[in-house]
Amino acid sequence: MSKRVVLLANNIDELGGAQRVVQVLAGGLASRGYDVTIVGVEPLGERTAHVASTYQVERLLETPYPKQAGAELDSLRAGALRKLQAILDAGEPGILVTAQVWAMEHALDCDLVGWRTIGQFHSSIEAAAFGKDLDRILRAYRDVDQFLALTSVDAMRFTQAGLNNASWLPNPLAQWPSEVANPQSRTVTYLGRLSAEKAPMTLMQAWRIICEQGRLGDWNLNIIGSGPHDVQIQAAMTDLPRVQLLAPVADPYVALKETGILAVPSLIEGLPLVLMEALAIGVPAVASDCSAGVRELLDEGRCGLLVNRGDAAALASGLCELAENDELRARLGRQGREHMLAYERERILDQWEQLFESVNR
Incomplete structure (x- = not known):
């Protein structure tokens, strides 16, 4: 051969x-x-x-x-x-x-x-x-x-x-992280292209709901990426607390190691690599139920929470459920890392x- x-x-x-x-x-x-x-x-x-x-x-x-x-x-x-x-x-x-x-x-x-x-x-x-x-x-x-x-x-x-x-x-997976993410992190991270199909504006709407409800006051939201929705994200940030827009990173683990929850609000996906990398480093996710690949990676809820796609209120609820429950977050993180061994x-x-x-x- x-x-x-x-x-x-x-x-x-x-x-x-x-x-x-x-x-x-x-x-x-x-x-x-x-x-x-x-x-x-x-x-x-x-x-x-x-x-x-x-x-x-x-x-x-x-x-x-x-x-x-x-x-x-x-x-x-x-x-x-x-x-x-x-x-x-x-x-x-x-x-x-x-x-x-x-x-x-x-x-x-x-x-x-x-x-x-x-x-x-x-x-x-x-x-x-x-x-x-x-x-x-x-x-x-x-x-x-x-x-x-x-x-x-x-x-x-x-x-x-x-x-x-x-x-x-x-x-x-590109590489297997030798260490897990900081379990004390109070950061929700979005890591990806800022475009319509990735629905970062749905996440911004969810964060607004969370802030209006007075919840997750000790948590931050990092939006890491670039794309056609840059301007919309910047405009939405002006009256929202604890939000940063950061440039794309070559090594996603640099951002993920200080992440508490990964947010994946996409309308369409395949088998998102960033979700695999988050789970591998022990970060649970709240993701929209947008593809068979996302469902497989989250193992039907054993490694994170699935919410209706395009639903900002459901995304906000999922983020709060995970952020406000340290034990649940730790358990899903452990199960996610174990599940990702199959993708090594x-x-x-x-x-x-x-x-x-x-x-x-």
């Missing part, structure tokens, strides 16, 4: 999401003797420095695609495809893993003879339908050797939608190697 693996993503510069997973997989597979290359279609903002990497890093474009269709976009895409083909042809065929559907749409225009292909979607099927990506996913991934969803529930639903090659494999990197890498053997048969 070839030990060559190419991991293709929309970009490889974002701090979170599929990009972090690609980097974790690349480092893990390289440590097991695989010849790994990660490829980003286009750059995004400042380039992530892959310092002392044990894998190769490539970008198909030096500048992002233009927003409008036209000759410039066509020319850039043709150049991107030539570079991708050159990367694929630089050694013997192996396994191509496409982390996102747009990246797969580029790979489909290349000669993939001899390659085994694995396609991924890093969110729920509901998110795919909400974002109008479902039809694209069904087209792009119908002929790959294996399509991977994040949960068994999503794999079943993708199969029902027409992908007969669907299976599932959860994302791994080496265990997930074992499953990837089994998958590689399967698609090469």
Whole structure:
């Protein structure tokens, strides 16, 4: 079996999401003797420095695609495809893993003879339908050797939608924290993109309800992230006490180790890595019931509280229930850390190697 693996993503510069997973997989597979290359279609903002990497890093474009269709976009895409083909042809065929559907749409225009292909979607099927990506996913991934969803529930639903090659494999934790979070912390943390689907404004509304009720006076709220809702968050903060808006962090554990409760108010999610990391460090969560992945991570309530999505009052109630009960918070934190052992990197890498053997048969 070839030990060559190419991991293709929309970009490889974002701090979170599929990009972090690609980097974790690349480092893990390289440590097991695989010849790994990660490829980003286009750059995004400042380039992530892959310092002392044990894998190769490539970008198909030096500048992002233009927003409008036209000759410039066509020319850039043709150049991107030539570079991708050159990367694929630089050694013997192996396994191509496409982390996102747009990246797969580029790979489909290349000669993939001899390659085994694995396609991924890093969110729920509901998110795919909400974002109008479902039809694209069904087209792009119908002929790959294996399509991977994040949960068994999503794999079943993708199969029902027409992908007969669907299976599932959860994302791994980037690292296992050796110490647990500060159990005395009185901080509620939101850690993620400030955008509509993540619903940070629902959390701000919940915090307003809590403050108006005169509860959690010794607790703070940290909003860590950036995105299109920056201005709305800043405006909402002006008359709310004990709220900070902080810049994104490269290492989430830096923020999580001083967190008492993680808030996940999202409207749609897949298998949120930040929730996995919080549970691994012993931080319980209050999360909206927005995906099979969230339910699996919280183990149907053993590792945190599930509340109705988009419901600020329910979110406020859940935060108060957890913040005002030290014993409950400690118990859910212990159970969450234990539950996350199943997502430890080496265990997930074992499953990837089994998958590689399967698609090469």
